[in-house]
Amino acid sequence: MTSANLTRDETAARARTIRLDTVEVDLDVRDARDLAVQTFPTTATLTFDATTETTWIDFIGASVESVTVNGAPRDVEWDGARIRVDGLQAHNVVTVRAHGRYSTSGEGLHRFRDPVDGEVYLYTQYEPADARRVYPVFEQPDMKARWRFTVSAPDGWQILSGGAETGRDGVPGGVRVGFAETLPLSSYITAVAAGPYHRVEGVWDGGGRPVPLGVLCRASLAAHLDADEILDITRRGLQFFEQAFAYPYPWGKYDQIFVPEYNLGAMENPGLVTFTEAYVFRGASTAAQHEGRANTILHEMAHMWFGDLVTMRWWDDLWLKESFADFMGAHAAVAAGGFPDAWVTFASRRKGWAYVQDQLPTTHPIVADIPDLEAAKLNFDGITYAKGASVLKQLVAFVGEDAFFRGARRYFADHEFGNTTLPDLLSALESESGRDLAAWSRAWLQTSGLSEIAVDRAADGELVLTQTDPRPHRLTCGLFSLVDGRLVRQGGVEVDVFEARTPLAGETGRDVDLVLPNVDDSTYAKVRLDARSTDAAAAHLSSLDDPVARAVVWASLWNATRDGDLPVGRFVDIVARHATHESNVALLADALAHTHLAIGHYAAADARGTLADAWLQTCWRALWQAAPGSDAQLAWARAVGAAAARSAARADEIHAILDGSTPAPAGLALDPDLRWAWLIALAATGHASPEDADAELAADPSAQGHVAYRTALAARPDAAVRAAAWHAAWEDSSLTNDHLAATIAGVRAGDRRDLIAGFDDDYFARIRPTWASRSIEIARRLVVGLFPSSDSLDDVDAWLAGNDDAPAALHRLVIEQRDGLARDLRVRAAQPAAP
Template structure:
């Protein structure tokens, strides 16, 4: 373990001897506009009580210049990650002066230069442990402090932190801004942003309080910022959560800033929430995209209570904030956000993520064992978020919605500004519901894996619910019949299923065309349809009235394909038949993506080309048949761009549409995102050149344009081009996080293994050095993005056998990639012979 990879045990030992009171931070980023300057001055003063003679302060900066303990200068003892301080008294004031380093990886203080106008923007991203890249801190969630920030930056910039601005003074070369002291916060949710951001102001009134609201983005994106919609969702959410949690929003102002080159969807810094600027839609956007943004806004807002007000003690209990925020995002979107189908999207998208993650050999309980920070970084996954939220949905049904929210209210009242573990939450819920949650917790929070549920029809037409890996499920099964060309639900049966087999008392399969366990998606389990039900879905899926039931069926079909039970060709046939008539755009988008992935990963090699050509033709025809200007039209246009990376059959027509020498489908907005997506696909099949990429960049010189341009150049199907891109990904340290991702996307474009397979051995020789030398975010992108999708497990198995001493987090990534490859090989082998 390196000194930067903090462990649970050592941080627990530190917090047992430290009571942190305040942290005062002074940053000077006047140098940010000079890209040749890589560092900035940073000063932190920590005030704390101590019962030990010595401790350490975390700092991953460029230099430590001085350390003062209780007014006395001390020798600098710093190993690059930890600053040793000794001779502590009962009460201490420690000041550390140093230099931080501007980041281009999205970790710490990220610096971005806008290619449109040359302006420079800064923002911070810390979770789980990167505030120590910007200022010296006690980097662990259970050492909360009141924070006072001062930031010196160029004049004319927006300068923000968690608290409201309280003072401003001109200084040589800029302005110094001081911010109000915060209420107690963990270090990972402190935040700073600075730059010439465009700002839209608003407010939200609650009784006699006024909460100032702000929405910010880069100046060059200002014309695309639909601030009114964002502010409306924000007001709705604040009103809902204050009422639901019976605790006033505690953080003063509520700024939301959309930032470039962001590694996440968003981050819940109180008073200064950061979002990926992909939520600023530069062109056409579907209802599902607006729902997704609203869900994220509400997810982060839920964190103002779950995570910020009450925080987990250590990352084992990360679920105490992320599972709840994931649940609350969908719940609030339905209850207050104006998106009644949010649970449909959840059933399809979020649960799909959880099912994939929960079948990996590295799956873990929702309440995980997280020994160190590297493990914590990788546990921001489908288990902690989506499975946890799915289980909470069950819990709400189990204890009752009113009791659940009363329990949450008790939890916040009892633990405000403190740190908690699982028993703290369960005791609050038990007190309000009268339910014993010990057995529920053991069954759902402290186990791993996913049950597979199905309904068997016996010879007498009795229906029996079966489940693998048995858990207690309270679920509803729906029975459907075909009438007038539609699948209509005739009856439902609720059951408490605990054992491997449970009779559906009173239910009969006679005359039933489709039986659907978990018809309302109330439990967490993979649904397997029987053969008759699959046939009925194949013919009539889009005719089912309830979108949740359709979502459960779409998910079942996809899981069956991934498991090798449903042939890829049949899935593609069902998608081709029903996605054109599916009315929920999120389900359309997911179905199209699944068809593409199925062809690329799971189709037998001999069938892939034929399937790819047929799928391209389906996308082309569906695009032209779609209603003008509809979300469905846009979804099919995007799917066409993905499909064209494997099949060039419509390359000439697509080039003509891009060149405007041939008309596009009526109503289709050929916005920059869609144009670039088509151009990447054309490049992957050799139908777009570097000159085409340059010409497109001239019309769209935005940051997004520069990223896409890089992908187009790397995607050209020339072995020398792919080789240069492959080595640039590993060796070019000037690549930002987004530029690295773009380069990797080009290397992988069109699934052209033949152009890069000669680098397989070199991949395995590079991943350990990369893990040791690069930040975890950059190393993760390299390890996952460039993993060789070969036709054998020999190389990856050899690396795992030879690297038993590799860092656990690195081994986890490789094991997960190995499992994905093993699944691909297994499913390909199970495909029926063509014809």
């Protein structure tokens, strides 16, 4: 373990001896527009009390010029990650002058040059521990400080931090801006952004306490920024959360900035929330995309209380903010955001993510054991977010919504600006609900894995609910019968489940065609349909009126396919039959994505080509039959792009639409993103040339266009082309995070295993040195993105056996990729023989 990988124990020991008060940061990015300049001056002054004579300050950068302790200069003792500080007194003022490095990986201070206009943009991203890449800090969540930022930058730029601007002065080569001191914050949620960002301003009248609002993006994206919708969601959310939590928004202003080459969906920095600019829709967008953006806006807003006002002590309790924000994002989208189907999307998309993660051998409890920062980085997963949100939804039902929000209010009042652990939250909820939550916590927060719920139909017609890995559930089984060709709900049985078998008293299945456990998606469990119910769903799924019930059925069918219980061919047939009738575009998009994945991963080798051709034909017909300009039409158009990367059956028609010799379907917005998706698909099958890609880039010279262009060139089905892309991914350290992802996508395009199988040995030789030499974000993309999809587990098993001393985070990633490959091979082997 390197000194950069901070451990829970050593940071806890540091927190016991240091009481941090303030941190003053002075950044100078006036030279940022000169890309030859790789570093920037940074100065931090930390004021704190100490009961120790020696400690360390965290900093990962280019150099440390000086360290001053209580006015006295000290020798610089810096190992590249930690600055040793000694001679401490009861009260201390320590100033460190250093140089940080501009980032192209999305970690620390990221620098981006817009190819459209040549402008340079900066923003920070720190979670869990990258503030130390920008200024010297005590990098742990339980050492909060009041922060004062000063930033020098080129004149004419937007210059932002979490606090409000308090003044600016001209300095040689730019302007120097000061910001108001913040309330106590952990280092990982401080933030800075600078550049010629386009800004739209607004205000929220918070009960006579106006909160300034701002929405920002790159200047070249300004025409696509629907700021009015974003501001509307923001006002609705602030109103809702202030009332729900009975605690005024504490951070002053509320800026939201959409930034390029972002590694996450968003980050909750108080006063300066950052989002991926994928939420700035350049072309056509579906209702589900707008719902997803609103959900993310509200998720980050919930963090202003859950996570920022009250923060977990260490990353074990990451769920104390992420599970709550994930739950609150959907809850607020329904209650205040204007998106009544948000829980439908949650049932399909977020829970689907959790179910996959919870079946891996590396699954963990929601309250996880996180010994160090590398483990923390990989814990931002489907369990911490979506499983945690799922069980919180059940907890709200268990204690009652009013009691839950009263408990949250007590939690904020008791722990404002502090740090907490699980017992602190449970105590607040127990006090307000009168419920003992110890058993609930043990069953849901402190265990791993998931139950599989099904209904057995006994010979006498009795219905018995079964579950594996028994847990307490309160759920409803929906009972549906076929009436005039439609599945009509005839009732339901609400039941408390604790054991492996629970009879559904008074109910028989003689006249029930579909028994749907967890029909309202109230609990967290994998649902398995019995044979008769599967047949009913296969024939009549689209006749179900309730979108939540359809979401549960779609999820059950997909899980059965992933487990090898439902043949891939039958799943594809079900999607082909019912997806054209699916009115919820999020469910439609998920069904299409799952079909693409099923064909590529789970279909038997001798059936894959036939399935791929047939699926492309299905997508093509559905595209032309969809209502012009509808969300469904756009979803099917995107599915055509995915399917055409495997099958060339419609290559000529697609090419003709792109070059304008054949009209596109009426109403289809053939925007740059869709054009690139289709062109990349053609490139993957050898039906698009570098000249085609050049022409597309000339038409769309945006940053997104340059990323897609890189994928299109690397996707060509030529062994030499794929080899060059393979080596570039591993060896070209100048690739930004987005350009690396684009290169990896080209290497893997079209599932052309035959073009890259020769690199399997190279992969296993590279991953450990890469983990040691590259940032964790870049190394993770390489380890996951280029894992060999071979026909055997021998190579990965040999690596695991020979590298049991590898860093734990790397070991976890390889184990997870092995599990995915093992599932692929197992499910393929379970497919019925071709007729």
